Amino acid sequence: MTVKVILTDIEGTTSSIAFVKDVLFPYAASHLAGYVRANRNAPLVQQQLQATAQLLEEESPGSEATAADTDALINTLLEWIAADRKATPLKVLQGLIWETGYKNGDYAAHMYPDATANLRQWHADGIPLYVYSSGSVKAQQLFFGYSQDGNLLPLFSGHFDTQSGAKQAADSYRNIVQQLQTQHVGLLAADVLFLSDIEAELDAAREAGLQTCWLIRDGKIPQASAHTAVPSFDFVQPL
Numbered sequence: 748m749t750v751k752v753i754l755t756d757i758e759g760t761t762s763s764i765a766f767v768k769d770v771l772f773p774y775a776a777s778h779l780a781g782y783v784r785a786n787r788n789a790p791l792v793q794q795q796l797q798a799t800a801q802l803l804e805e806e807s808p809g810s811e812a813t814a815a816d817t818d819a820l821i822n823t824l825l826e827w828i829a830a831d832r833k834a835t836p837l838k839v840l841q842g843l844i845w846e847t848g849y850k851n852g853d854y855a856a857h858m859y860p861d862a863t864a865n866l867r868q869w870h871a872d873g874i875p876l877y878v879y880s881s882g883s884v885k886a887q888q889l890f891f892g893y894s895q896d897g898n899l900l901p902l903f904s905g906h907f908d909t910q911s912g913a914k915q916a917a918d919s920y921r922n923i924v925q926q927l928q929t930q931h932v933g934l935l936a937a938d939v940l941f942l943s944d945i946e947a948e949l950d951a952a953r954e955a956g957l958q959t960c961w962l963i964r965d966g967k968i969p970q971a972s973a974h975t976a977v978p979s980f981d982f983v984q985p986l
C-alpha cells in the first residue's frame with residue numbers, strides 16, 4: 748500500500764519518554780503556579796482555568812473549584828501533571844510555560860537520531876509530514892523548533908492535538924483525515940501512515956482505516972500484532 752502522508756506521535760516515537768516525563772513535566776510543575784498567578788487575566792489563561800473548572804464540575808458535580816478559585820485550580824492542574832492527564836486545558840498551559848524554558852536554553856527537545864534522519868529524508872522525498880500528539884500544537888511547535896537537532900519545524904506540514912479528539916478514539920483519526928483532505932484532495936484514510944509507541948492509539952487509527960506502524964524502542968517486539976512493529980524509524984518503509 749502506498750503512503751501519501753505520514754502522521755507521527757512524539758513521546759516514545761520521535762523522542763524519548765524520559766525527556767517528557769523527567770524534564771518537561773517537572774519544569775511545568777515547578778513553574779505552573781507562578782505562571783498562572785502572573786497571567787490569570789490573560790484571555791488564553793482565563794479560558795484554560797474556566798475549562799479546568801468545567802472538567803472538574805463534570806467529573807465531580809458540586810466541586811468547589813470555580814474559575815475564580817485560582818489556588819484550587821492550580822492544585823488540580825498539578826495533580827493532573829503528576830497523573831499525566833491528557834486534559835486539553837492542562838496541555839495548553841504546559842505549552843505556554845515550556846516556551847520560556849526552550850527560549851532560555853534550559854533544555855532542548857530530545858530526538859532519536861533515526862527519527863530526525865528519516866523525517867528529513869521523507870520530507871526531501873516529498874512526503875507530507877504531520878504530528879498528532881497530546882501536547883498542544885504550540886507545545887509541538889516549540890518541541891520541534893527547539894530540538895537537540897536544531898529547528899525541525901520546517902519539516903512538518905501541520906499539527907494536531909487533543910482539539911481533534913483523544914488519541915485512543917477512532918473518531919479522532921477520522922476527524923484528522925477530514926482535515927487532511929482539505930489540504931490533500933482525494934486523500935483516503937488508507938493513504939495515511941500513523942506512527943506511535945502506544946498500541947491503543949494504533950488500534951484506534953487502524954479502526955479509522957489508517958495504516959499503522961508501532962515503534963518499540965525497548966527492543967521487545969511482539970510475536971503477533973495487528974500492527975507492523977519496528978525498533979526505529981530506519982525500519983519504517985513508506986515508499
Ligand SMILES: CSCCC(=O)C(=O)COP(=O)(O)O
Nearest residue numbers: 757758880881882886887890
Ligand atoms: C508536545 S511535547 C509534550 C508531549 C506531551 O505533553 C504529552 O503528553 C505526550 O503525548 P504524546 O501524545 O506525544 O505521547
Ligand SMILES: [Mg+2]
Nearest residue numbers: 756758759944
Ligand atoms: Mg507516544
